Amino acid sequence: MFVAFRVAAGDARRVFDGVRAAGIGGLAVTMPHKAAACALVDELTPEADALGAVNCVVNREGTLVGHNTDGDGLLRALASDGVGVAGERFVVLGAGGAARSVIAALGRAGAEVIVVNRSAEKAEAAAALGGPQCSVGSLDDIEKASRLVNATSVGMGGDGIPVPVEMLGPPQIVIDLVYHPVDTPLLRAARECGARAIDGVGMLVHQGARAFELWTGVDAPVEAMNAAARAALATRS
Ligand code: NAP
Numbered sequence: 001m002f003v004a005f006r007v008a009a010g011d012a013r014r015v016f017d018g019v020r021a022a023g024i025g026g027l028a029v030t031m032p033h034k035a036a037a038c039a040l041v042d043e044l045t046p047e048a049d050a051l052g053a054v055n056c057v058v059n060r061e062g063t064l065v066g067h068n069t070d071g072d073g074l075l076r077a078l079a080s081d082g083v084g085v086a087g088e089r090f091v092v093l094g095a096g097g098a099a100r101s102v103i104a105a106l107g108r109a110g111a112e113v114i115v116v117n118r119s120a121e122k123a124e125a126a127a128a129l130g131g132p133q134c135s136v137g138s139l140d141d142i143e144k145a146s147r148l149v150n151a152t153s154v155g156m157g158g159d160g161i162p163v164p165v166e167m168l169g170p171p172q173i174v175i176d177l178v179y180h181p182v183d184t185p186l187l188r189a190a191r192e193c194g195a196r197a198i199d200g201v202g203m204l205v206h207q208g209a210r211a212f213e214l215w216t217g218v219d220a221p222v223e224a225m226n227a228a229a230r231a232a233l234a235t236r237s
Contacts (some may be wrong), residue, residue, distance in 0.1 A: 007033065010022060010183050016040040019059060026215045027057040028208070041066035049127060051100050052166075056211040067214060070098065071105025073207025074149075074177075080206070080222075083147070083173055084111035091137065091145040093162050095119065095126035098177050105215035106149075107131035114141045142167040149187055150176045155184035155227075162186060168193040179204050182233050 007015055012033045012174055020025060029037045037054035038044060041064040050056045054066035061135035078085055088111050092103050095117035106113050107130035114137035115130070117123035123136045142148055154162040155178040163186070168174060174190035179200035187197040209227075 002028075009033070011213035012036045013040055016057075016064065018063065019057070020062065023062075024059060026059050026211075028053050028211055029057060031097070036087050037066055040064070044192070047071065047101075051097075051104060053097055053101070055207065056214060058214050068101055068204070069207040069210035069214070070101035072210050073100045073205075074203045075105050075109055076206035077198075077202030078175070081202060082104070083175075083198065084173065088112070088147055089145045090149055091116055092126075092148040092149045092151055093117070094153075095122035096151065096153075099124050100129055100208075102149060102151055102177070103127065103134060104129040107134050111147075114145065116141065127180075139163060140169065142223045146172060148172060150174075150178065150184075153178065156180060156203055157188050160183065160185060160224065161189055165189045165193060168195050170194040170196075172196070173198065176200055177203060180233060180236060182230070201226070201233065202228055 009032045020204060034053040034055055038052055043055055044066045048068040049068045051068050053068055056067040057070050058065045085106060086109055090111050091114045092099055093116050094101040095115060103113055103126050113130040113134040115123045116137050116139060127136045128133045150162050152162050155176060158181050160214055162213040168190050174197040175198045176184045176186050176194050177200040178184050182199050182201055187199060190197040205226045209222050209225060212220040
């Protein structure tokens with residue numbers, strides 16, 4: 001059984017205590033608790049430790065282990081869409097929680113990553129997670145990249161495009177992590193310019209699939225999860 005609870009900022013400790021006391025198998029953790037969860041688990045995976053963010057907790061016989069499945073979620077989504085990563089040049093827009101997880105994962109998977117963010121200091125810190133082939137750049141780098149990932153919140157709620165549209169075009173692949181709305185202004189502009197557009201639902205589903213596997217030890221029903229996520233998002237205004 002998987003149940004959603006709304007937990008106020010600052011109340012996460014009480015939930016973690018409850019998980020221990022009741023022997024609950026695990027937790028999916030979302031904003032604003034991802035950073036706080038690092039201090040509330042007993043162990044962190046290297047990824048979660050480096051990112052300073054936990055989105056999945058596994059209760060291993062009383063030991064709470066904090067994982068971060070967001071980056072693997074993107075890699076799995078790209079693999080399932082046949083999008084190559086190793087040796088490709090990615091521009092990642094943003095340096096917040098989502099950006100940090102995908103920068104680290106893309107770097108691990110052998111991509112060259114250029115981080116572009118409004119706040120330069122945050123861009124430097126995020127780029128440090130992507131390994132030796134990762135650097136900080138500017139919007140001008142988009143035209144030299146084969147892949148563009150929007151990991152900013154621009155486009156949430158249906159407003160705004162985070163880049164000048166004249167920088168979009170084939171053979172670029174544009175991936176928007178924003179999934180509400182599913183078809184963002186950036187993705188529409190990318191398609192209109194002839195670029196391939198990939199929405200954020202794939203990453204959302206695959207990070208959940210990875211968590212499902214960590215909790216249960218069995219393969220996740222990815223197709224059913226994808227259909228359920230898309231049906232649920234279609235009903236959101
Ligand atoms: P966050 O930590 O708040 O980071 C937001 C990022 O967006 C920061 O880099 C911020 O720049 C940038 N930004 C915000 N407004 C901007 C603007 N007007 N112009 C330029 N940059 C702007 O948020 P997050 O958790 O990383 O989430 C970002 C997006 O990814 C959200 O839409 C979220 O829903 C989505 N997401 C999707 C998945 C998925 O599975 N598909 C998973 C996680 C998150 P500064 O650093 O300069 O403030």
